[in-house]
Amino acid sequence: MAGGLILLWFLLLALPATVAIAVHGVIQLCANASRAWFSRHYINFRIVAIISSGGALAAVGLALVNYTPNTAIVSLLIGLMPLLVWIPKAWFRFDAARPGHAFCCGVVAGGLTIASGVSGPTIDIFFIRTHMDRRQIVATKAAVQVISHSIKIVFYLSAALTLNMGQWGLILLAIPFAIFGTRSGNAILRRLTDARFRYWTRWIVTAIGAFYFVQGLLMVY
Template sequence: MIALVFFAIVFLTALLSGIFGMAGGLLLLWFLLLALPASVAIVVHGVIQLCSNASRAWFSRHYINARIVAVIASGGALSAIALALIGYHPNTTIVSLLIGVMPILVWIPKAWFHFDAARPSHAFGCGIVAGGLTIAAGVSGPTIDLFFIRTAMDRRQIVATKAAVQVIAHAIKIVFYAGSALALSGEQWGVVALAVPFAILGTRAGNGMLRRLTDANFRYWTRWIVTVIGGFYLLQGLLL
């Protein structure tokens, strides 16, 4: 029964990510944190999200900007090295508070920011900030968005390029927390492996729904969904 509920959550959160590019990952990690220590939850989240984002990137591969992906990934690798050197180790309180305040970013007026992921220096800065948050908190979607709001990309290019960036970010995260993976038994990892097809199916379904959204509706609903999820995280962090 627990496995079936887990599969359903993976499918629905992948569906959400397929439409909006990030909200599903936030929600999936929240459920994982209810049952697992932070570092273990982050690595399980990384495995599922890597597969989900990889399928999303593949379905939208014609819209990916490979140059932006490469520059952002190099910044993320630098952040991972820095966090490894200081011996960073997460806990549920820190993760919840970090994610809980992220939705504030989607409400700040666009005029306040002059970031453009199409500019190499900005893309590298995005990699450093978002890469650090991906390892420290498990996710960084709202932060990455700040660097895409001034690009000339449409919603399909944004979702596709972000998916490719997240594939690399989650791979780095998995390597960073590889030791935590030993906390799960082979049977539990078997359940995680069985959940991967549900992530891919959810992503495919969400990708179809994305085509029917307008750019205006895409941005409007992303803002509200991320805010509500962030509110749950912030409340959890304050209670802890």
Template sequence: MSGTIAFGLFAVVFVTSALSGVFGMAGGLILLWFLLLALPATTAIVVHGVIQLCANGSRAWFSRHYIDWRIVAFIASGGALAALGLALIDYTPNTAVVSLLIGLMPVLVWIPKAWFRFDASRPHHALSCGVVAGGLTIAAGVSGPTIDLFFIRTQMDRRQVVATKAAVQVISHSIKIVFYLHAALVLSKGQWGMVLLAIPFAILGTRSGNAILRRLTDANFRYWTRWIVTAIGVFYFLQGLWMVT
């Protein structure tokens, strides 16, 4: 990994971790795009998982008093079921499929409340969230917009949403890393060294984003989450169409 790419990685990790620290997602989508430029899809997903595991872990720790562990348990159970199903069919991703899947995700955050009333605080909804989001985390590398569909309609405030989603993502990324563990062996020791050096930038970015989150109102939090994720999704979708045509 060249010095230029390493510097770019550190900068992107910091900025995207700060963005996720504010909105609970979005940053991971941008980070994965950067990694897909330099690595095969499977390897990029593993590296993304390692960095996001640390970023989400620090975010969960900084906001640990706001985590709803009951919701985390149900979603994690659903994620484990999804991983088992994908393992049985021997799923293998590619960049075009990943781009199209991520590009379609933001549509979910615009579904009118009157259509669906998903609520992560309900056990069966949380379990369903785990199955769907867990499957997408493995298939596409990320699932933030899908998880948000189950949280944006709860009565939780922005701090509870970000904290609980961070804990969920820690488990989701852990499952993803195990699922694609064979891809980790493709990277050299030097490349993994750069990844490990990027982890402190993820933690610093998360801490910076957490400070901004405290200044946001719940209304602004939900408004900007939708628009930012939608803009990223449109970019991914157009990239995916370009790759398959």
């Protein structure tokens, strides 16, 4: 579930932030589409529809203010996201199964997907406290991300079109590896309990987020 965070870091090393986010969207769209397909029987489509509508609204808002990211902003935003999964459960009762919460999830996560390229840790706080099991969480989140990345690609389409055919060829070569990683992840998922899944999700995204945050601070100062 944290593969997208790692992928974006490599892309930001080689490309401007707007182009990196667009390319990330293309690769992650394919990876999440494969994950959603492999787990399609566990997808909650009602939740997907509500969250996606909130994400579309966020995209319109950012387009109206002509938002343009840079690598420092992206790094700081991603670095702060993992803090959300450590907020004590008693502080809030977010639940993606509740329509109002799902829509808020879409607005917040959709805005962060465009602003920073990823939003997985944000979506997690709406899913990790639901009564859904790990398979339903992964499948439904993957379906949500398919739509989120599609919106992100459209938002940064003009930046993506600056790449030449050779660069797109390399990007297309990365897609099968992303799908293979997703397939491997599903095999690991079957071996985890729900408790272990939640435990490792928190620690992995926190470690990666800390690295991003330090990188962002170094760029600013």
